[in-house]
Amino acid sequence: MSNAPVLVLGSGLAGWTVIKEFRKHDTHTPVMLVTSGSGDAYPKPALSTAFAQNKLPAQLRNSVASEQAVALNLQLQAHTRATSLDLAKQQLHTDQGAFEYSRLVLAHGADPIRIPLQGDAADTVMSVNQLHDYQLLRDKLQAGARVLIMGAGLIGCEFANDLGRAGFHVQVADPASRALSALLPEAASLQLQQALSALGVAWHFNDSVARVNHHGGALQATLASGQTVDCDLVLSAIGLRPQTAWLKDAGLSCDKGILVNHLLQTSDPHVYALGDVAQYASADNRLLPYVMPIMTAARALGATLSGTPTNVVFPVMPVAVKSPELPLLLALPVPGSAGEWHSAEKDVWKFMTASGECQGFVLAGKQTAQRAKALQWLSPQ
Numbered sequence: 001m002s003n004a005p006v007l008v009l010g011s012g013l014a015g016w017t018v019i020k021e022f023r024k025h026d027t028h029t030p031v032m033l034v035t036s037g038s039g040d041a042y043p044k045p046a047l048s049t050a051f052a053q054n055k056l057p058a059q060l061r062n063s064v065a066s067e068q069a070v071a072l073n074l075q076l077q078a079h080t081r082a083t084s085l086d087l088a089k090q091q092l093h094t095d096q097g098a099f100e101y102s103r104l105v106l107a108h109g110a111d112p113i114r115i116p117l118q119g120d121a122a123d124t125v126m127s128v129n130q131l132h133d134y135q136l137l138r139d140k141l142q143a144g145a146r147v148l149i150m151g152a153g154l155i156g157c158e159f160a161n162d163l164g165r166a167g168f169h170v171q172v173a174d175p176a177s178r179a180l181s182a183l184l185p186e187a188a189s190l191q192l193q194q195a196l197s198a199l200g201v202a203w204h205f206n207d208s209v210a211r212v213n214h215h216g217g218a219l220q221a222t223l224a225s226g227q228t229v230d231c232d233l234v235l236s237a238i239g240l241r242p243q244t245a246w247l248k249d250a251g252l253s254c255d256k257g258i259l260v261n262h263l264l265q266t267s268d269p270h271v272y273a274l275g276d277v278a279q280y281a282s283a284d285n286r287l288l289p290y291v292m293p294i295m296t297a298a299r300a301l302g303a304t305l306s307g308t309p310t311n312v313v314f315p316v317m318p319v320a321v322k323s324p325e326l327p328l329l330l331a332l333p334v335p336g337s338a339g340e341w342h343s344a345e346k347d348v349w350k351f352m353t354a355s356g357e358c359q360g361f362v363l364a365g366k367q368t369a370q371r372a373k374a375l376q377w378l379s380p381q
Contacts, residue, residue, distance in 0.1 A: 004030075004090065004100040004101050004102040005031055005032040005100075005101060005102065006022065006030070006031050006101065006102060006103050006104075006105065006305060007031075007033075007092060007100075008031065008032070009035075009082055009104065009105065009108045010034075010035060010107035010108035010109055010275070011035035011038075011040075011065065011078075012044060012108075012109050013041075013043075013275070013295075014109070014274050014276070014294045014297070015105070015108075015275075016041050017294065017298035018105055018274060018297075018298040018301050019031060019072055019074060020072065021298050021301065022302040022305050023073070023302075024302060025302060025303060025305075026305075026306040028073075030074075031072070031074040031075070032074065032075045032076075032099060032101075033069070033074055033076050033077065034080050034082065034099065035065075035076075035078055035079075036081045037079065037131075038078050038079070039066075039068075039078045040061050040063065040064055040065050040131070041062045041063045041065070042131050043062065045322065047131070047133070047134050048155055048158035048159050049158060049162050049322045050134065050162070051138075051141075051165075051168075052163075052165035052166045052324075056138070057135045057138070061131070065078060077096065080094045080096045082094050082108065083095060083246070084246060084250065085246070085250035086098075087250055087252070087268050087270075090102070090104070090270055092104060102270070103270050104270060104272070105271075105272050105273070105301065106247070106266070106272065106277055106278075107275045107277065108277055109240075109243060109275060109276040109277055110129075110240035110242045110276040110277060111240065111243055112237075112238075112239075113236075113238050113239045113240060115150075115236075115238065117209060117210065117212055118210060119211035119212040119222070120213050121212045121213050121214045124212065124219065124234065125212060125235075126140070126234070126235050126236065127235070127237070128159075128235070129240070137235070140233055141163075141232070141233060144167060145169070145232040145233060146168070146169040146230065146232045146233075147169065147170050147232065147234075148171050148172075148219075148221050148229050148231040148233070148234045148235070149163075149170060149173070149237055150174075150208070150235065151174055151238035151239070152172050152173075152174035152178075152179040152180065152181075153174075153180060153183075153237065153238070154183065154319075154321055155237040155239075156174070156237035156238070157172075157179055157180060157192065157321065158321065158322050159235060159237055160172050160201045161199065161201075161323040161325055162322075164200055164201050164325075165199065165325075170199075170200065170201045171204065171231070173204040173207050173209055173223060173229075174207070174208070175208045176205060176206070177206055178190065178193065179192050179193045179203070180192060180321070183330055183332060184328075184362060185341030185343075185349045185362060187343060188349055188362050188364055192328065195323070195325040195326035196326075198325070199325055204223060204225075204227070204229070206225075207223045207224055207227070208223065209222075210223060212234055218231065219231050219232060221234055240289060242257035242258065242279075243277055251267075251268070253266065253267035254279075255279055256279050257273075257278050257279035257287050258273040258277055259279050259281070260272065260279065260281060262281055262282050262312060263300075263311060263312070264280075264297060264304065264312055272301055272305070274294065274297040274301055275289075278297070280293075280312070282311065282312050284334055284335075286335065288314070290317065293314055293317055296312060297314075300313075316331055316378055318331040318361075318371060318374075318375070320368070326364055327364070327365060327368050328362065328364055329362070329363040329368040329371060329374075330361075330362050330363075331361050331378065332360050333351045333360035334359070337351070337359050337360075338353060338354065339351050339352050340352060344361075345367075346367070347364040347365045347366070348361070348362070348367050349361065350377060353379075357379035358377045358378055358379055359378065359379060
C-alpha cells in the first residue's frame, strides 16, 4: 500500500486540523479527504450562537474546501458517504466506490441522539449538527416563533440563550431536575436558569417530550406529564452519539466511541481516530467532544503520521459554555471522582476531595476572567 494515500474521513475541525498538522511535517505524501458534505470549513460551536448575531450560514464559513485542497495538496472527495471498511484490504468503501489507504484517520464525528416520539408531526423535530441544519433552522423560524427545546444540557442551554436573545419564545424540557445537571453544582445551575428565565425562557424539568402533533397550523407537543406546549418548532438538543455502528461490523474495537491508545491508534495498526468519534485512553477512556482536545489530538497525530510517534497528552482544558446571559467556564473532575462541590466565593465553585484537593472548578459571570488563576487551584490527578 506504499502508493496509497493517507485517507482522512470527515471534514470537521478534527479532519482539517490533522491534515494541516501533517502537512507541517510532510508536504509530499498523498492525502485524500473524504466527506459526506461539501468539505467547507466552519466553526461548529458557532451553530448554537449565530442566531442572535443574525449570521447567515455563508458568514460562518472559514474556508472553501476546493481552495483548501489546493493549498494543502490533497485530493478532495466531497459528497461521498462511507458505507463500510475492509481492514484486511485497507479499503474504505463509499457510495462513490472503494478507496485504498496506507493509513486511515477517522474524524467523521457524531450524530444527534434522537429519541422515539409519537405523533403525526414527530418527523418535523429538528437537530442542528451541521451548517446545512442551521440553514434549515433559519428557513423555518419566522420572527417571534415559539420554540420548544428538548434538552437542558450544554447545547440546549446555548440554543435557549441564543434563540431567546434573537427574540423567539423559548421553552425547554428535560427529564433532569435542573439545567446542566451533569456538569454544574446546583447553585450554578439555578443561577443559569434564572439568567435565562429573565430572557423569557420557560423550563419544564422532570419532564420530557413524548408526542408532537400538528395543531391549528402549528405544533403541539405533549410532555410525559401530560402537559401540552403549543409551539412552531421543536428542536432536539439531547446530545451526540459517535458514529461507530458500521465500524464495529468492520472489526474495530468500540465502546461509547472508537477506542484509541495514546498514539490515537485504534485496534487496527493502520487506522487512527480523533474528535467526537474517539474514546481516548489518554483521558481515562472518555469522549472529549470539545475544541481544545481536538486541536491537541490533531497536533500529536500529525506528527505520528509523519513518522514521529507522539503520545497525545491532554492538559486541563476548561470548557466555555456560550451563554452570554451567564457565561460559564468549567473544568470538570474525572467522572467517578469522590468529592463535593463547594462555593469558594461569589460565582466560584470548587470540586474538593475529602483530603482537601481541588479536582475541578466552575466560574460564572465576570469570574470567568480569572481562568489562569483557577487552573492553579487544581491538584495533579
